[in-house]
Amino acid sequence: MSKLDSLFSSELAAADDRRVRRRLRTASAAPPGRIVLNGAPVLNFSSNDYLGLSKHPLLIERAREWAARHGAGAQASRLVCGNLDLHEQVEAKLARLKGTEAALLLASGWQANAAVLPALLRAAAARGEVELYADKLNHASLHHGCQAAGVKQIRFRHNDLDHLERLLAARAETGLDKPVTRFIVTESVFSMDGDRTDVARLAALADRYQAFVYLDEAHATGVLGPGGMGLAGLAPGHIDLAMGTFSKALGGFGAYVAGSRALCDYLINTCSGFIYTTALPPAVLGAMDAALDLVPTLDAERARLEAAGDYLRAALQALGLDTGASSTQIVPAIVGDEGRALAMAADLERRGLLAVAIRPPTVPAGTSRLRVTLSAAHRDTDVEQLIAGFAAALA
Ligand code: PMP
Numbered sequence: 001m002s003k004l005d006s007l008f009s010s011e012l013a014a015a016d017d018r019r020v021r022r023r024l025r026t027a028s029a030a031p032p033g034r035i036v037l038n039g040a041p042v043l044n045f046s047s048n049d050y051l052g053l054s055k056h057p058l059l060i061e062r063a064r065e066w067a068a069r070h071g072a073g074a075q076a077s078r079l080v081c082g083n084l085d086l087h088e089q090v091e092a093k094l095a096r097l098k099g100t101e102a103a104l105l106l107a108s109g110w111q112a113n114a115a116v117l118p119a120l121l122r123a124a125a126a127r128g129e130v131e132l133y134a135d136k137l138n139h140a141s142l143h144h145g146c147q148a149a150g151v152k153q154i155r156f157r158h159n160d161l162d163h164l165e166r167l168l169a170a171r172a173e174t175g176l177d178k179p180v181t182r183f184i185v186t187e188s189v190f191s192m193d194g195d196r197t198d199v200a201r202l203a204a205l206a207d208r209y210q211a212f213v214y215l216d217e218a219h220a221t222g223v224l225g226p227g228g229m230g231l232a233g234l235a236p237g238h239i240d241l242a243m244g245t246f247s248k249a250l251g252g253f254g255a256y257v258a259g260s261r262a263l264c265d266y267l268i269n270t271c272s273g274f275i276y277t278t279a280l281p282p283a284v285l286g287a288m289d290a291a292l293d294l295v296p297t298l299d300a301e302r303a304r305l306e307a308a309g310d311y312l313r314a315a316l317q318a319l320g321l322d323t324g325a326s327s328t329q330i331v332p333a334i335v336g337d338e339g340r341a342l343a344m345a346a347d348l349e350r351r352g353l354l355a356v357a358i359r360p361p362t363v364p365a366g367t368s369r370l371r372v373t374l375s376a377a378h379r380d381t382d383v384e385q386l387i388a389g390f391a392a393a394l395a
Contacts, residue, residue, distance in 0.1 A: 032055045043353050054252070059251055107255070108255055117146055130183070189223075195326055197215075213238065227295065230242060243255065324369075
């Protein structure tokens with residue numbers, strides 16, 4: 001026991017008493033859609049590997065090839081001497097697929113949101129007043145980025161664009177003559193609810209109130225929108241910045257922002273989370289590059305994923321479970337109480353099914369849930385087994 005432990009040992013003990021202490025478990029190798037956890041093989045309904053690409057031979061082969069050719073690391077940050085031709089190749093491919101002028105890679109989705117938002121909001125604050133509209137259930141990293149910028153968030157009710165419009169209109173009435181920079185920060189698919197933003201309406205609102213849109217496409221990239229490259233493509237030219245990750249449907253690791261060339265150049269010059277960190281390594285870039293080659297070819301997988309989502313929602317609802325506003329591959333079974341969610345997840349796991357319980361502070365109090373995520377790697381029989389597991393756990 002170190003001296004430092006006295007800071008938090010009572011908090012950990014209290015979590016133990018309430019049986020809600022978080023513990024890491026060890027995952028060993030398993031095929032896509034499956035996982036071996038602490039030695040026990042189970043069907044995996046908790047990963048974000050929505051297309052099963054994390055195990056795709058092309059990603060693994062290109063990761064290996066690029067590491068063999070360029071080394072294990074990039075050796076430095078990008079502005080020093082770590083800017084490999086490989087980074088630029090992936091960025092150019094990404095911008096082409098996103099239909100934007102440019103794209104910039106960042107180390108992770110968390111880091112992108114935590115670092116890009118402060119850089120943008122600083123530029124806005126230098127011009128005068130800033131109004132920052134943020135969805136109430138935005139991901140922790142978006143919230144962190146807004147907080148780090150020190151700009152007060154005007155939170156709109158979750159995915160409620162009527163509420164957003166009322167907030168915009170109320171302020172616009174009183175402040176139209178003042179120079180104000182408005183930002184709307186939201187997600188295209190929400191990670192814990194699996195519902196999606198009406199991007200066309202969001203774009204129209206942003207136009208009407210002259211607001212910039214920062215859209216987190218972490219859970220849409222690879223899965224939804226034109227060519228599977230996210231929902232920003234549904235409102236071409238209207239989403240000022242689309243951020244997304246390679247860590248979910250794209251099967252690897254890392255993140256991007258896509259937008260104008262000037263935006264990327266500005267971030268290269270000012271974003272601390274880009275400047276002061278080592279460039280992504282060749283193996284990671286290889287997997288990214290291969291995923292970007294594959295994504296446009298995976299329409300059939302996306303259609304299967306969509307059908308599986310519809311089927312699962314209907315089945316869970318028939319069992320009396322609340323799946324909220326989900327309309328994607330993320331299907332929550334909202335049970336409310338934290339203890340009940342944990343007990344139900346444990347029950348499913350004894351039946352060979354992993355659907356991890358998500359609880360506060362990740363989701364609001366009273367909305368604890370089992371977050372089920374589907375993957376194109378799941379077979380129909382896997383989904384049937386999950387539904388049977390839920391039925392047995394509820395019996
Ligand atoms: N944004 C959203 C909406 C997310 O769900 C996540 C991952 N949970 C992130 C950003 C962070 O991405 P990464 O895992 O690549 O850090």
